Amino acid sequence: MHLSDIDRRSAVPLVEQVVALVHRRMAQRQLAPGARLPSIRALAESLSISRSTVVDAYDRLVSEGAIHSRPGAGFFVGDRLPPLSLAELGPPRAREVDPLWLTRQALESDQARWRPGCGWLPAEWMPHDDIRRGLRQLARRSCALPTLTDYAPPQGLGALRQVLSRRLAERGVEASPQQIMLAESGTQAIDLLCRFLLEPGDCVVVDDPCYFNFHAMLRAHRVTVIGVPFTPSGPDLVHLGHALEQHRPRLYITNSGLHNPTGAGLTLAVAHRVLRLAEQHDLLIIEDDIFADFDIQQAPRLAALDGLDRVLQVGSFSKTLSASVRCGYIAARGEWIEELVDLKLATSFGASALSAELVLQLVREGAYRRHLNLLRARLGDAMGRVNLRLRSSGLEPWIEPAGGMFVWASLPSGLLAKEVAREALNVGLVLAPGEVFSADGKASRYLRFNVAQCTSAEVFDLLDSTLERVAGQQ
CATH class of the missing domain: 3.40.640.10 (Type I PLP-dependent aspartate aminotransferase-like (Major domain))
Structure with a gap:
C-alpha cells in the first residue's frame, strides 16, 4: 500500500479511504485469507497518515468481519473473502456512453474529483x-x-x-x-x-x-x-x-x-x-x-x-x-x-x-424561501462567469440561460463530446457528453455544464488540458 492510494483532496474521509483500500486489495486477491496486514505504525508511515486513522480503519474492518486481530501478533485477513472482482484486476472496462453512463460516473467513480457534468448542486450550497x-x-x-x-x-x-x-x-x-x-x-x-x-x-x-x-x-x-x-x-x-x-x-x-x-x-x-x-x-x-x-x-x-x-x-x-x-x-x-x-x-x-x-x-x-433567494443569486453570478470561461476555452454556449444551473455548449470543431468525456475521466473530471441527451446522436459536439460545479479554476485547467490531448490524438 502506497501514498498514491490516498487522495487528500477527496471529500471522502481518510478512514473510509483506508477501509476501501483494504477491501479493494482483498477483492483483487492481493491480500489472501489469513494474510497478515501491515502494522498500524507501518501502514500509517506508508500512507503518510496518523496512526489513529489506521486504528479507526482497522476497528471498522474488524467489526465488519473482514479482518481479525490476534493479541500480540497483529491484524489478519479473514478466512472468507468477497467474490473475485474481475473489474478490479485491471483498468476499468469501458462502458458504452448510454443514458445512464453519466449518472454512474458521477455517483460511482472513486476517481471523480470534479463533477461539472452532474445534475445537482454542490453539498456546500445546500441548507x-x-x-x-x-x-x-x-x-x-x-x-x-x-x-x-x-x-x-x-x-x-x-x-x-x-x-x-x-x-x-x-x-x-x-x-x-x-x-x-x-x-x-x-x-x-x-x-x-x-x-x-x-x-x-x-x-x-x-x-x-x-x-x-x-x-x-x-x-x-x-x-x-x-x-x-x-x-x-x-x-x-x-x-x-x-x-x-x-x-x-x-x-x-x-x-x-x-x-x-x-x-x-x-x-x-x-x-x-x-x-x-x-x-x-x-x-x-x-x-x-x-x-x-x-x-x-x-x-x-x-x-x-x-x-x-x-x-x-x-x-x-x-x-x-x-x-x-x-x-x-x-x-x-x-x-x-x-x-x-x-x-x-x-x-x-x-x-x-x-x-x-x-x-x-x-x-x-421561511427557511426554504431564504435559501432559494441565496441560490438564485449564486447561480446567476456563476452563470455569467462560467459562460465567459467556456468561451475562453473555445466552447460556445448555445444560449445565455436566464436562470438555473445548466449551460449547453458546443465544442471546438472536430471534437466529439464522447471522446472528450472519456479522456476527462482520466484526470478525475466528470463531463456530460451530448450523446446521453440525444437519441439520434445530433448532440455529439455538445457538453452540458453545471455552473454550480464549475466554480473552481482547476475545473477549467483540467478541461483545457483534456481538450488539448483529444485534439492532439486526432
Whole structure:
C-alpha cells in the first residue's frame, strides 16, 4: 500500500479511504485469507497518515468481519473473502456512453474529483443548518411520533398538499389539494405516470436533446421514443406536427421552464401552439417542472395554460433542498389521482412521511424561501462567469440561460463530446457528453455544464488540458 492510494483532496474521509483500500486489495486477491496486514505504525508511515486513522480503519474492518486481530501478533485477513472482482484486476472496462453512463460516473467513480457534468448542486450550497434544525424540531414534537415510524397517508401529507396548491397557483397552475399526490421524487412521479398512461409499444415524443433519464426510463417501459428538435423558444413546431401526424404518439414529456440540458424556456406563442397540436392529435403531456424554483423569469407553463386537462405536472424538492429528503409531487386531473394513488400503493406503498413533514416545516417557517433567494443569486453570478470561461476555452454556449444551473455548449470543431468525456475521466473530471441527451446522436459536439460545479479554476485547467490531448490524438 502506497501514498498514491490516498487522495487528500477527496471529500471522502481518510478512514473510509483506508477501509476501501483494504477491501479493494482483498477483492483483487492481493491480500489472501489469513494474510497478515501491515502494522498500524507501518501502514500509517506508508500512507503518510496518523496512526489513529489506521486504528479507526482497522476497528471498522474488524467489526465488519473482514479482518481479525490476534493479541500480540497483529491484524489478519479473514478466512472468507468477497467474490473475485474481475473489474478490479485491471483498468476499468469501458462502458458504452448510454443514458445512464453519466449518472454512474458521477455517483460511482472513486476517481471523480470534479463533477461539472452532474445534475445537482454542490453539498456546500445546500441548507444543512436548516435541515438539521428542522429534524431536531420534528423529533422533539410529541405529535410527530407517527411521522418518525408510520407510513404516510396514501395521497401524501394533506398540509403539504395545501401549501403546494398555493405555490402552484402563484405560477398560474390551478390545482386543488385533491388534485395533488405526493411521490418520493420527480423520477418516481414520472415513472408512475408512465405506468399509468402507457402500454408497451406505445409511442412517446421527447425533446432532442432532453434529460437523459427520460430515455432510460422510457426504454424500461418498452415504448418507442421519437425526438423532436428543441429550439431556444421550445420544441420545433414543424417537426412536432410531423411527428404527431406520422407516429400518433400517446405522450409528450418535456421541461417548459429551464429546459434540461439547454437552459432554454418556453415562449407563450410556442406554448399555445403546442397545446393546440396536443388537442388536435389527442396527445397527453407530462411537464417536468423540477427546476421551477430556480426560474427567475417564470416562463409560461403548459399546465397553467391547459388547466391540467391534457397536461400533468411533476415537481420535486430534490434539486433545491436535498437529494436525501425524497419528496416530489404530481398535479393532475382530479379523477386520475385516485387511480394514481392505487398505483403508488401497489408499487412502493407510499412516500416518506418524515420527508414531507420536514419540507412542510422548512417552507412554512421561511427557511426554504431564504435559501432559494441565496441560490438564485449564486447561480446567476456563476452563470455569467462560467459562460465567459467556456468561451475562453473555445466552447460556445448555445444560449445565455436566464436562470438555473445548466449551460449547453458546443465544442471546438472536430471534437466529439464522447471522446472528450472519456479522456476527462482520466484526470478525475466528470463531463456530460451530448450523446446521453440525444437519441439520434445530433448532440455529439455538445457538453452540458453545471455552473454550480464549475466554480473552481482547476475545473477549467483540467478541461483545457483534456481538450488539448483529444485534439492532439486526432
